[in-house]
Amino acid sequence: MANLKTSYLGIELKNPVIVGASNIVNNLENVKKVEEAGAGAIVYRSLFEEQIQLESAQLDDKLHEYSERSAEMINLFPNIEHAGPEEHLFNLALVKKTIKIPVIASLNAILKDSWIDYARRIEEMGVDALELNFYYVPRDVDFDGHTLIDQQVEILKAVKQNVKIPVSVKLSPFYANPLNLVSKLDKAGTNGFVLFNRLFQPEIDMDKEEHFSPINLSSPEDNRLPLRFAGLLYGNINGSLCSNTGIFTGQDVAKMILAGADCVQVVSTVYKNKIEYIATILRDLEAWMDSKGYKSLNDFRGKLSNKNVNDPFVYKRAQYIDLLLKSDEILVKHPLR
Numbered sequence: 001m002a003n004l005k006t007s008y009l010g011i012e013l014k015n016p017v018i019v020g021a022s023n024i025v026n027n028l029e030n031v032k033k034v035e036e037a038g039a040g041a042i043v044y045r046s047l048f049e050e051q052i053q054l055e056s057a058q059l060d061d062k063l064h065e066y067s068e069r070s071a072e073m074i075n076l077f078p079n080i081e082h083a084g085p086e087e088h089l090f091n092l093a094l095v096k097k098t099i100k101i102p103v104i105a106s107l108n109a110i111l112k113d114s115w116i117d118y119a120r121r122i123e124e125m126g127v128d129a130l131e132l133n134f135y136y137v138p139r140d141v142d143f144d145g146h147t148l149i150d151q152q153v154e155i156l157k158a159v160k161q162n163v164k165i166p167v168s169v170k171l172s173p174f175y176a177n178p179l180n181l182v183s184k185l186d187k188a189g190t191n192g193f194v195l196f197n198r199l200f201q202p203e204i205d206m207d208k209e210e211h212f213s214p215i216n217l218s219s220p221e222d223n224r225l226p227l228r229f230a231g232l233l234y235g236n237i238n239g240s241l242c243s244n245t246g247i248f249t250g251q252d253v254a255k256m257i258l259a260g261a262d263c264v265q266v267v268s269t270v271y272k273n274k275i276e277y278i279a280t281i282l283r284d285l286e287a288w289m290d291s292k293g294y295k296s297l298n299d300f301r302g303k304l305s306n307k308n309v310n311d312p313f314v315y316k317r318a319q320y321i322d323l324l325l326k327s328d329e330i331l332v333k334h335p336l337r
């Protein structure tokens with residue numbers, strides 16, 4: 001039987017399937033079920049700057065205002081009395097005590113002081129690692145992209161100086177060159193990368209002609225983006241690589257490892273297929289490995305990465321040109337008339 005062990009952020013995981021930050025952890029029953037279903041680790045939902053700032057009395061007034069802006073916020077505040085940072089830290093410590101698999105905390109602050117203070121306080125909760133959720137939504141035409149990158153590298157360095165636990169960074173794909181940012185953060189000592197987060201996008205209700213914020217679950221096609229970046233980064237960074245977005249099945253997990261990932265995070269598949277499905281993902285991964293004769297993940301990790309595939313048509317510009325030149329094939333498959 002295949003051995004699914006992997007190493008992430010210097011922590012040994014019994015398998016590469018981590019349940020990513022989400023509301024799945026909102027109650028302890030779910031957390032226990034995640035462990036029973038066999039997940040390798042769990043990421044507790046993010047503590048947000050808004051929670052830190054909007055403590056107690058302020059929170060009530062501001063909640064509505066924030067819920068207009070981000071679905072993530074709405075989901076984050078299921079019970080107003082449980083929304084403050086103290087409650088968050090308390091629940092985080094409780095989760096850590098309840099399960100044996102590694103628990104990774106997540107932080108999304110804005111002010112440098114908050115990043116540092118809460119990174120320290122999170123570490124005190126006994127968690128195994130800290131994920132910095134660099135969730136940034138562009139909203140200001142005058143804000144220079146270089147400034148954002150400099151700030152994020154500075155925050156990473158500051159957090160690393162203040163905690164001993166491993167620190168990973170979770171990024172969105174919306175940078176001019178995510179590879180360059182990953183490389184800068186890697187050189188600054190990041191222990192691992194979660195690529196990529198999925199930004200909540202506003203939607204418009206056409207009958208009411210007003211905005212709403214649907215829960216933004218992904219689809220399997222979305223995993224081609226993290227696949228590409230795992231393939232490009234494999235062998236080029238010191239930190240570990242955790243692929244995220246659109247990973248639904250055991251075969252999807254195997255694909256990410258083939259491209260070069262150390263592990264994956266899953267959320268949408270758990271919402272769509274229920275927590276027990278984690279066991280199916282693991283069984284299918286094992287079955288695929290058995291069918292290929294792979295005994296461990298290292299037997300095929302990075303086999304199809306850019307480093308190991310000497311084909312300019314896979315990860316490079318040539319792939320795009322090739323596709324366009326084959327446009328007649330597309331018309332055969334998808335006739336326009």
Ligand SMILES: Cc1cc2nc3c(=O)[nH]c(=O)nc-3n(C[C@H](O)[C@H](O)[C@H](O)COP(=O)(O)O)c2cc1C
Pocket residue numbers: 020021022023044045046047072075106133170196197198215216217218219244245246247265266267268269
């Ligand atoms: C309801 C919900 C809540 C989420 N909360 C967080 C969060 O607190 N912190 C975070 O970094 N990502 C959060 N995410 C993003 C997920 O962790 C993940 O990055 C994203 O959903 C892509 O993975 P998937 O395709 O497996 O869903 C949330 C996603 C959903 C659907």
